[in-house]
Amino acid sequence: MKNFITTSIGKKFAMALSAIFLMVFLLQHFLINITSVFSADIFNFLSHFMGTNPLVQFILQPILIAGVIFHFVMGFYLEFQNRKATKYEYHKVRGGANSTWMSRNMIWSGLVILSFLILHFIDFWFPEMNHKYVEFLPEDPNRYYDELVEKFESPVRVLFYCVSFVLLSLHLLHGFSSSLKSMGTNKTYVSTVKNLSNFYAIGIPAGFCFIAVFHLLSHL
Amino acid sequence: MRLTLKIWRQKNSETKGKIESYDIDEISPDMSFLEMLDVLNAKLINEDQEPVSFDHDCREGICGSCSLFINGRAHGPDRRITTCQLHMRKFKDGDTIYIEPFRAKAFPVIKDLVVDRSAFDRIQHAGGYISINTSGNTQDANATPVNKEDADAAFDAATCIGCGACVASCKNSSAMLFVGAKVSQYSLLPQGQTEASRRVINMVNQMDLEGFGNCSNTGACEVECPKGISLDNIARMNRELVKASFK
Numbered sequence A: 001m002k003n004f005i006t007t008s009i010g011k012k013f014a015m016a017l018s019a020i021f022l023m024v025f026l027l028q029h030f031l032i033n034i035t036s037v038f039s040a041d042i043f044n045f046l047s048h049f050m051g052t053n054p055l056v057q058f059i060l061q062p063i064l065i066a067g068v069i070f071h072f073v074m075g076f077y078l079e080f081q082n083r084k085a086t087k088y089e090y091h092k093v094r095g096g097a098n099s100t101w102m103s104r105n106m107i108w109s110g111l112v113i114l115s116f117l118i119l120h121f122i123d124f125w126f127p128e129m130n131h132k133y134v135e136f137l138p139e140d141p142n143r144y145y146d147e148l149v150e151k152f153e154s155p156v157r158v159l160f161y162c163v164s165f166v167l168l169s170l171h172l173l174h175g176f177s178s179s180l181k182s183m184g185t186n187k188t189y190v191s192t193v194k195n196l197s198n199f200y201a202i203g204i205p206a207g208f209c210f211i212a213v214f215h216l217l218s219h220l
Numbered sequence B: 001m002r003l004t005l006k007i008w009r010q011k012n013s014e015t016k017g018k019i020e021s022y023d024i025d026e027i028s029p030d031m032s033f034l035e036m037l038d039v040l041n042a043k044l045i046n047e048d049q050e051p052v053s054f055d056h057d058c059r060e061g062i063c064g065s066c067s068l069f070i071n072g073r074a075h076g077p078d079r080r081i082t083t084c085q086l087h088m089r090k091f092k093d094g095d096t097i098y099i100e101p102f103r104a105k106a107f108p109v110i111k112d113l114v115v116d117r118s119a120f121d122r123i124q125h126a127g128g129y130i131s132i133n134t135s136g137n138t139q140d141a142n143a144t145p146v147n148k149e150d151a152d153a154a155f156d157a158a159t160c161i162g163c164g165a166c167v168a169s170c171k172n173s174s175a176m177l178f179v180g181a182k183v184s185q186y187s188l189l190p191q192g193q194t195e196a197s198r199r200v201i202n203m204v205n206q207m208d209l210e211g212f213g214n215c216s217n218t219g220a221c222e223v224e225c226p227k228g229i230s231l232d233n234i235a236r237m238n239r240e241l242v243k244a245s246f247k
């Protein structure tokens, strides 16, 4: 017998697990960020905690990075395999007649998210790592809010963030329920969580977009 | 009706094919799509040209042999029908119709519109059966009670005619709907339990070996399936494989 994980279904299962993990992380990230809209103090407190807690820094953070890398590497791999299975192209194909644009273009929405993640790392994560683990600068528990506000002073950056969030929303509009199906959830159940999945897929990216625009406008 | 047909012509599996254009006239809206092709072929034969090869057998939607990707969709416009059940009244006078073979790496073209779907047979051979010897010792049907919902779901899955429209419609050429149906048909019934684990593992492995793609849950297959096989069968197969792999 082949190992479960090397079967087509096993790979999809792993893909879905990594995606669900990312969605849980994204929710957590959102809940922290939204506090910056109404209280600099709470945002600083939470960020300082996340940034200095050894459990978060040395256990959860590496797992997260591995999860992100796994997800997009597996996404590319599946896309590559799927293209190999469809070597021949139709002259005329009407994909829209039987499926949504989102579901057929996960790789493209994923690529936009990936380019966003690279910018996001350059914006926040690399300076953060440099601050803490390269230059060992003294920790100021109140620096986080100011760093956030400074980034969102640029309208170009805010625009790029928001465009990426639209693509993230499209990715999740298909992805949320798809991940449940990949893991064997039956359709009656998937439709009961359909509302939840739409709420998440639209609400979270819209929320992130709101945070960026809020800081842009309130610090003009 | 007057029509322009753009048909995929390919001599054999070795040669490269191409789309060729044919004009055809006096097509009745009441003809089936295959009858329209019969008319075209009669005309081609009269003109000493090679007729267009296409698959067909029962011409009543039960054998699954008619295929054809018509105007960008498996079995053409309309839902829940095979090509032999498609009628020319679905088209308009003067229409241009693209007719292509079902495409997938695992379904190589044999000639023109005929593709080799024996990959499905090999998946079936890998486990799509129960090996209870029933000849001469048939049990009374009521001896093994089956829950009504399970019986219905098993029957729905068993209506799959192995046509391959699911593969042809899938952007990944995935065969999961077909294999999901074949796995479900047995896994829901008591008679299918003995070989349940072996069946799903062997059938999935064979499916992967044949070079079908992965499932992205786009749902195109269930929309184009002439028998309305639901995506639920794929989820059930996934569960069955998890169960079989970790026990």
Ligand code: HEM
Pocket: A012, A015, A016, A017, A019, A020, A022, A023, A026, A068, A071, A072, A075, A076, A078, A079, A106, A107, A109, A110, A111, A113, A114, A117, A171, A172, A174, A175, A176, A178, A179, A180, A182, B214, B215, B216, B217
């Ligand atoms: C880093 C860039 C990303 C890339 C390149 C990417 C790519 C992909 C691809 C190609 C798929 C489809 C897999 C398939 O068809 O089987 C997919 C599925 C999915 N992705 Fe992403 N993705 C990325 C980021 C994300 C993020 C940040 C999230 C969530 C927060 C996410 C959530 C999902 C979900 C829920 C699915 C559905 C999984 C399934 O069908 O089982 N993705 N991704």
Ligand code: SF4
Pocket: B159, B160, B161, B162, B163, B164, B165, B166, B167, B177, B178, B181, B221, B224, B225, B226, B227, B228, B229
């Ligand atoms: S699942 Fe539907 S589309 Fe696929 S082979 Fe069976 S009948 Fe045809």
Ligand code: FES
Pocket: B055, B056, B057, B058, B059, B060, B061, B062, B063, B064, B065, B066, B082, B083, B084, B085
């Ligand atoms: S010819 Fe048998 S299903 Fe169409």
